Structure formats: structure tokens, C-alpha cells
Amino acid sequence: GQQVMQIPQYQHVQEGEDFTTYCNSSTTLSNIQWYKQRPGGHPVFLIQLVKSGEVKKQKRLTFQFGEAKKNSSLHITATQTTDVGTYFCAGQRYNTDKLIFGTGTRLQVFP
Amino acid sequence: DTGVSQNPRHKITKRGQNVTFRCDPISEHNRLYWYRQTLGQGPEFLTYFQNEAQLEKSRLLSDRFSAERPKGSFSTLEIQRTEQGDSAMYLCASSQADSSYNEQFFGPGTRLTVL
Numbered sequence: 646g647q648q649v650m651q652i653p654q655y656q657h658v659q660e661g662e663d664f665t666t667y668c669n670s671s672t673t674l675s676n677i678q679w680y681k682q683r684p685g686g687h688p689v690f691l692i693q694l695v696k697s698g699e700v701k702k703q704k705r706l707t708f709q710f711g712e713a714k715k716n717s718s719l720h721i722t723a724t725q726t727t728d729v730g731t732y733f734c735a736g737q738r739y740n741t742d743k744l745i746f747g748t749g750t751r752l753q754v755f756p
Numbered sequence: 757d758t759g760v761s762q763n764p765r766h767k768i769t770k771r772g773q774n775v776t777f778r779c780d781p782i783s784e785h786n787r788l789y790w791y792r793q794t795l796g797q798g799p800e801f802l803t804y805f806q807n808e809a810q811l812e813k814s815r816l817l818s819d820r821f822s823a824e825r826p827k828g829s830f831s832t833l834e835i836q837r838t839e840q841g842d843s844a845m846y847l848c849a850s851s852q853a854d855s856s857y858n859e860q861f862f863g864p865g866t867r868l869t870v871l
Contacts, residue, residue, distance in 0.1 A: 746791075
């Protein structure tokens with residue numbers, strides 16, 4: 646079946662350092678979404694990428710969708726303690742509205 | 757609060773008992789999803805509805821699980837003859853099918869503990 650993997654599983658950074666998480670799907674996706682889940686919280690939508698090679702920015706966050714629409718990345722510049730949480734990518738295949746969530750990358754930021 | 761709500765927030769039950777969870781989506785959303793999440797894992801898709809129609813159901817979902825959305829508004833998820841392996845957070849999400857984004861809004865979840 647379809648799998649969506651993320652690396653790394655955990656990342657501990659010093660405040661001010663950059664952070665990147667990578668997402669890989671075993672199948673071509675129609676779009677990919679990113680969600681953030683704070684400890685004890687529920688997933689919160691960050692962004693959706695649809696086009697091959699698309700790059701979107703939200704302040705310090707940069708999202709990329711691969712040319713083959715099978716991989717994606719999230720890069721955070723100059724992390725802050727408010728960035729703490731688990732970041733999930735979620736892929737959607739063509740002809741289905743089902744989202745397959747990745748394994749997540751848990752980010753810890755030390756002040 | 758006009759977000760997605762779920763009840764109860766916590767449920768502790770004994771193995772073999774039946775449990776039912778409720779989800780109230782954002783009122784104008786026509787799509788409703790159920791997920792299960794265990795510690796350290798991403799949400800795992802269970803099923804989803806568009807209005808009252810159940811459009812897709814995970815093959816991982818055993819016959820002990822059933823979901824309904826009778827009037828296209830709130831939804832219930834029932835687990836019969838619960839097992840310890842059913843212990844997890846059950847998340848509900850809703851979205852609007854005809855929006856440019858397929859953004860899903862999640863509720864706070866129902867944490868199930870099966871003893």
C-alpha cells in the first residue's frame with residue numbers, strides 16, 4: 646500500500662538554528678499537505694502544495710514539492726521555541742480524498 | 757467556538773465493551789474524516805464521509821468498527837467488543853469539498869483506553 650515516510654524522526658536544535666524535515670511517498674501524489682501538532686494537541690494545517698516543483702513560503706517556513714510529486718520538504722529558518730512540535734506531511738493520491746500521513750518529525754528547540 | 761468538537765474527550769472501558777464517539781464538524785463543511793493516532797505515529801485514516809455518504813473505508817478497519825453520519829452533520833464512530841489494541845486517540849476532521857484547498861480541520865480527539 647501507499648507509504649509516506651519522513652526523516653529525521655527526531656531533531657533537537659538550538660534556538661536560532663535551521664531545521665529541515667523530508668517527506669517521501671512511494672507513489673505519485675496529487676498534492677501534499679503539511680500539518681503541525683503541538684504536544685498534547687491536534688494536527689493543525691500549515692499549507693498545501695499541488696504543482697510539481699512548487700515552492701511556498703510562510704514567514705520563516707519554506708515548503709517544497711518535488712518535480713516528480715513524490716517528495717516534499719519543510720525548512721524552518723532560525724528556529725524559535727514556538728516551533729516545537731511534530732511536523733507531519735500528508736499525501737493525497739489522485740482519485741481519492743484520503744490523506745496518508747507521514748511518520749512525522751518531532752522538533753525540539755532549546756533556548 | 758465554531759471548530760470541530762468531539763465527545764467524550766476521554767473514555768476508559770473494559771475489554772469487550774462497546775464504545776461510541778461523537779464528532780460535530782464545522783457547520784458548513786460537507787466532508788468528515790475519522791483517524792486513529794497512537795503515540796509517536798501520524799494519524800491513520802479510518803474512513804470519511806461526504807454529506808451522509810460514506811465514501812471510503814480503510815482496509816485496516818475491522819468489522820468491529822462502524823461509522824455513521826445520518827443527516828450529513830454530526831458523525832458517530834462505534835467500536836464493538838473493544839480490544840486493548842484499540843487504545844488510541846481517535847481524531848475527527850472536517851473540510852469543505854469545493855474549496856480550493858483540501859485543508860482538514862481537526863478536533864481535539866477522544867482518547868480511548870481499553871483495560
